[in-house]
Amino acid sequence: MPYLILALAVLAETIGTTALQASQSFTRPLPSLVVVVAYATAFYLLGQTLKVMPVGIAYAIWSGVGIVLIAAIGFVVFGQTLDVAALLGMAMILGGILVIHLFSGSATH
Numbered sequence: 001m002p003y004l005i006l007a008l009a010v011l012a013e014t015i016g017t018t019a020l021q022a023s024q025s026f027t028r029p030l031p032s033l034v035v036v037v038a039y040a041t042a043f044y045l046l047g048q049t050l051k052v053m054p055v056g057i058a059y060a061i062w063s064g065v066g067i068v069l070i071a072a073i074g075f076v077v078f079g080q081t082l083d084v085a086a087l088l089g090m091a092m093i094l095g096g097i098l099v100i101h102l103f104s105g106s107a108t109h
Contacts, residue, residue, distance in 0.1 A: 002052045009045035010062055012038045014069045021078060057106050064093040 016038030023031035049058045068090050074080035082090075100106075 006049045010065045012042035
């Protein structure tokens, strides 16, 4: 269950960050409202995850998966490009998350 709550936190954070780009520096009301609601939801859900998972592990997963998702959304939705170094770095982030999940005794399974 903690991983489901954490996944929902990542999803909310990703929605908030996408809306942040769409808000055009908070000049568009609807995307700006989505930013506030999505980030509030993300932090609430992350807080719930911290009841059963160490903060370092939860935050590593939350931020790492969020980085990769936002980069993919930036590419698909906003036409932003990624070079080889960026792709390699994100692959390393995902690899680190897998190491934590598969081999760390600190992670909640």
